[in-house]
Amino acid sequence: MRSHLGLFLIVSLLLISGMGFAQELQTRSVISIGTQFFQLKDQKNYGLVFNGGNISVEYTLQKLTGQNFFRYDAAFGLGAGFSKGIAGINLHLKPAGFSYLFPLVSNGKAVLYIGPYLTMNYFFQMYPELQSGHALWFTFYDAGPRFMVDTRLKDQAFRVQFANSLIGMVSRPTEMNETYFYTLIFFNQVEKVHSNFKVGSFGLLNHPDFELEWRQIGNSNKSLAYQLEYFCFNTEPRLQYLVHAISFCIMLGKENK
Amino acid sequence: MKTWNLQFKILLLSLLTITISCLQPDPLNQELKSIQPVHIEDGLSISSPNAEKIDSAALVDIYRDLHDENLYWQFRSMLVFRNGKLVAESYMKDDADRTARHLIWSCTKQVLGVLAGMALEEGLIESIDDPIANYLPEETGRHPDKQNITLRNLLTMQSGIDYSNDGATGQTDKVLRQIPDDITYFILSRPMYAEPGTDFLYKDGDPQLVSAIIQSRAGKPTDAWADEVLFSQIGFRNYSWTRYRDGTTLGGFGLETTPRELAKFALCVADSGRYNGKQVIDPDWLKLMTSEIVVSDEDFSFGFYWWINPARNTQLMWGHGGQFAFIVPSKNLVVIMTSIPNTQGDHQIHGLDGLEIVDRIINICL
Numbered sequence: 001m002r003s004h005l006g007l008f009l010i011v012s013l014l015l016i017s018g019m020g021f022a023q024e025l026q027t028r029s030v031i032s033i034g035t036q037f038f039q040l041k042d043q044k045n046y047g048l049v050f051n052g053g054n055i056s057v058e059y060t061l062q063k064l065t066g067q068n069f070f071r072y073d074a075a076f077g078l079g080a081g082f083s084k085g086i087a088g089i090n091l092h093l094k095p096a097g098f099s100y101l102f103p104l105v106s107n108g109k110a111v112l113y114i115g116p117y118l119t120m121n122y123f124f125q126m127y128p129e130l131q132s133g134h135a136l137w138f139t140f141y142d143a144g145p146r147f148m149v150d151t152r153l154k155d156q157a158f159r160v161q162f163a164n165s166l167i168g169m170v171s172r173p174t175e176m177n178e179t180y181f182y183t184l185i186f187f188n189q190v191e192k193v194h195s196n197f198k199v200g201s202f203g204l205l206n207h208p209d210f211e212l213e214w215r216q217i218g219n220s221n222k223s224l225a226y227q228l229e230y231f232c233f234n235t236e237p238r239l240q241y242l243v244h245a246i247s248f249c250i251m252l253g254k255e256n257k
Numbered sequence: 258m259k260t261w262n263l264q265f266k267i268l269l270l271s272l273l274t275i276t277i278s279c280l281q282p283d284p285l286n287q288e289l290k291s292i293q294p295v296h297i298e299d300g301l302s303i304s305s306p307n308a309e310k311i312d313s314a315a316l317v318d319i320y321r322d323l324h325d326e327n328l329y330w331q332f333r334s335m336l337v338f339r340n341g342k343l344v345a346e347s348y349m350k351d352d353a354d355r356t357a358r359h360l361i362w363s364c365t366k367q368v369l370g371v372l373a374g375m376a377l378e379e380g381l382i383e384s385i386d387d388p389i390a391n392y393l394p395e396e397t398g399r400h401p402d403k404q405n406i407t408l409r410n411l412l413t414m415q416s417g418i419d420y421s422n423d424g425a426t427g428q429t430d431k432v433l434r435q436i437p438d439d440i441t442y443f444i445l446s447r448p449m450y451a452e453p454g455t456d457f458l459y460k461d462g463d464p465q466l467v468s469a470i471i472q473s474r475a476g477k478p479t480d481a482w483a484d485e486v487l488f489s490q491i492g493f494r495n496y497s498w499t500r501y502r503d504g505t506t507l508g509g510f511g512l513e514t515t516p517r518e519l520a521k522f523a524l525c526v527a528d529s530g531r532y533n534g535k536q537v538i539d540p541d542w543l544k545l546m547t548s549e550i551v552v553s554d555e556d557f558s559f560g561f562y563w564w565i566n567p568a569r570n571t572q573l574m575w576g577h578g579g580q581f582a583f584i585v586p587s588k589n590l591v592v593i594m595t596s597i598p599n600t601q602g603d604h605q606i607h608g609l610d611g612l613e614i615v616d617r618i619i620n621i622c623l
Contacts, residue, residue: 039280046350046597047283083282084330086604132424132599133433240280 026064032225033057034247040081040090043237044136044173045127050088052081056245058094069101069113069148088127096120099146099163110151117146117163119207121231122193123241134173138239139193140231142168142207155217165207169197170233198235206232213249221251285326285350292320292345294336295355299517300492300533304342311339312621319617320347331579331596331606333359334516337618338591341524346516350597358497358513360598362576365498365512366464368522370562372479373412373467374542375486381474385409392470393441400445408470410453411463412561413551419450420462422509424601429461429509432501440501441469457551457559461509464562468508479506491521491532510576516593523574523582523591547572547584556609566612569619579606583615588622590615 036054041047056077063070077092101115118141125136144166151158174196198204208230215223227245232238294303306313316337323332324347333354337345348354376382382392389411390397390404397404403418410416421427428447437443444462451458468479475482480498488496495518499511525531526547530538549558549565558565564573574582579596592615596606 041280041282046285048285049280049282084604128425129601129604130599132601133430134599242280 026062028060028062029252030060030062030223030249031057031252032060032247032249034225034227034245036077036079036243036245038079038081038090038244039240039242040088040125041240042125042136043239045083045088045130048083048086048130050081050083050090052079052088052090054079054090054092054243054245056092056247058247060249067103069099069103069115071097071099071101073097086127086129088125088130091124093122093124094120095122099148101146101148110149113146113148113150115146116143118143124189124193135189135192136173137171137189137193138231138233138241139171139197140168140205140207140233142166142205144207152217157215157217159211159213161209161211161213163207163209165205167199167201168205168207169199170205170235171195171197172233172235172237172239200235203234205234206230215249223249223251225249285330286324286332287349287351289317289321289324289347292317292347294343294346297356297517299495301517301520302342304340304344306337306339306344309339309342309344310623311337311344311618312623315621316345316618319614319621320345323347323614324349329606331600331604333595333597334593335614336516336520336593338520338524338593339622340589341528343517343520354515354595355517356495356515358495358515359595360510360513360576361519361574361580361595362510362578362598363461364519364574364576364580364582365507365510366562367574367582368483368512369464369467369479369508370412370546370560371522371526371538371543372471372483372487373408373561374539374546376471376474377542378539379486381471382408385412389466389470392473393445393466396441396445396469399442402449403445406453406466408467411467413559414457414459414463415454415551416463416466417449417451417453417456418444418460418462419448420444420458420460422459422461432461432465432507435502439503440465440505441503457553459553459559464508465505466508468506472505478504479508487537490535490537491525493518493521516595519574519580519582519595520591520593523584523593526572527584527586527589527591564608566608569612569616571612571615573608573611575608577605579611581606581608581611583611585615585619588619590618590622592618 034056036056038052038054040050054077056075058073058075060073074096075094079090081088081090097119099115099117101113103111104114105112120141123138142165144164146163148161171193210228211225213223213225225247229243231241296303306316322328323335332349334348336343385408387408388404389406406416422429424430431437444465471479478500496512496514498506500506525537526543529540530536530543546561547563548560549567551559553559556566558567564575570587572584578598578600581594583592594611
């Protein structure tokens with residue numbers, strides 16, 4: 001447990017120090033509006049799979065610093081899922097995600113970057129018809145390697161990314177209790193979603209993330225992206241969350257060079 | 258070029274695979290294995306359907322339906338007792354539910370109804386027609402409009418106090434979230450909407466006041482007193498009963514127990530207050546408690562916290578979500594059903610749903 005926490009802190013420090021030392025050459029700010037199809041399977045919901053949709057808004061700041069690539073992103077999503085005619089409200093908040101990538105291979109047509117990432121994610125659900133006044137949540141901070149390929153095909157530019165968690169911290173409702181003797185007051189919820197963090201690796205969570213972005217080179221301020229993200233918590237109460245997202249991305253302002 | 262084509266196809270296939278990937282739900286119910294009860298040394302007498310004159314094959318069919326999640330996905334358990342003996346049991350979700358405690362929600366009220374009779378018998382309460390001011394003088398002193406409410410009014414949900422069980426906007430929501438500092442004052446501070454004894458309104462506030470009265474007279478929390486006078490007498494050991502944060506035992510809900518433990522109450526009531534041959538509860542109280550005192554709707558009447566279905570002459574304990582103990586005196590039958598506890602609206606098992614299954618069991622009693 002302590003070694004996991006130590007590794008987590010080291011990755012975080014590397015990312016933050018990378019930000020500080022980087023010399024800014026290119027900066028892109030992108031806002032993405034996306035529709036997500038999600039599936040949520042929570043052991044606290046008796047193994048039911050809730051299928052539904054989210055509307056999400058994501059902000060991404062990308063900096064190409066020398067040969068290296070830095071990315072910060074934040075996202076907010078809101079939607080609902082359904083199972084057996086029962087509705088569940090789903091709220092997603094990603095206050096920060098950082099990646100700092102280094103070029104590994106370049107052949108003139110494509111560049112492969114590799115580096116660490118760190119993300120913070122908060123998910124909050126309510127199922128009034130299934131769980132009365134219970135609020136369920138899963139919070140996780142995770143870090144691991146990210147791979148990114150930038151390539152061009154004629155006048156089309158593609159960016160493919162894949163990341164997978166290596167270590168993480170997870171907060172979940174602690175017991176399979178059925179009472180809901182806590183309040184929905186904002187600060188109580190803030191406390192709840194930061195409570196009882198567990199630190200671990202694949203035995204605790206797995207978070208693969210695949211992203212594909214396409215844009216026409218002549219029309220560089222707009223792009224289309226597909227993302228497949230999966231979260232799996234392997235300790236009880238178990239949870240799986242699968243997201244397919246299609247986003248329309250608009251670059252804010254002009255690219256700074 | 259050929260290599261590129263192969264790579265492209267692999268990439269495309271991979272993308273297609275992950276794009277159509279999806280999560281599969283777990284089965285909600287397990288397969289029916291057996292309805293044969295298991296000996297677990299909890300004091301219950303065990304028999305078989307045939308020995309107690311129930312059509313065994315037909316009973317298995319009923320259990321098979323309960324295990325079919327397309328018919329009933331909410332049920333956790335059903336236990337059938339005839340002649341005071343457990344003849345069949347099965348657990349739809351997990352066999353561990355045989356001994357795992359779960360909320361029985363408002364079945365707590367029916368336990369409190371029994372305890373009110375025992376408080377009367379023990380002399381903690383002089384008469385159920387006493388005004389509650391005799392028992393809670395300080396609390397009602399601050400709310401004089403509540404002084405003339407009697408215990409009988411509380412036991413029949415006719416206090417006239419404006420209290421809502423609504424889980425989102427009602428007073429129970431505040432209680433569940435432990436917002437009020439003092440639960441008794443919180444209930445007594447509610448306005449009156451009717452004269453005491455004139456209108457039936459099912460609510461958690463009235464039994465909560467009964468719990469406060471028993472607690473004030475017993476000099477200990479209601480759950481601790483109940484353990485001494487009742488629970489220990491009927492072997493009710495696997496339970497927990499939540500106290501509010503001011504120390505008052507919850508009266509309208511709060512008990513967590515197992516289906517087999519819940520059955521001990523129902524068996525004792527069904528046997529006119531005897532348990533394993535020993536008289537534990539006053540039979541006259543039980544007769545009054547399970548009599549039709551107030552008509553709730555066309556299907557159900559209400560005694561002292563006990564529900565009665567007059568059409569079937571069946572008495573029942575009934576908790577939110579589908580927690581039941583049905584007593585059918587004409588067939589010497591007791592049926593326990595438990596369900597996942599927090600469903601709402603049409604998604605929860607209603608008393609009439611449970612009675613339909615009880616009807617099927619009645620029809621196969623020889």
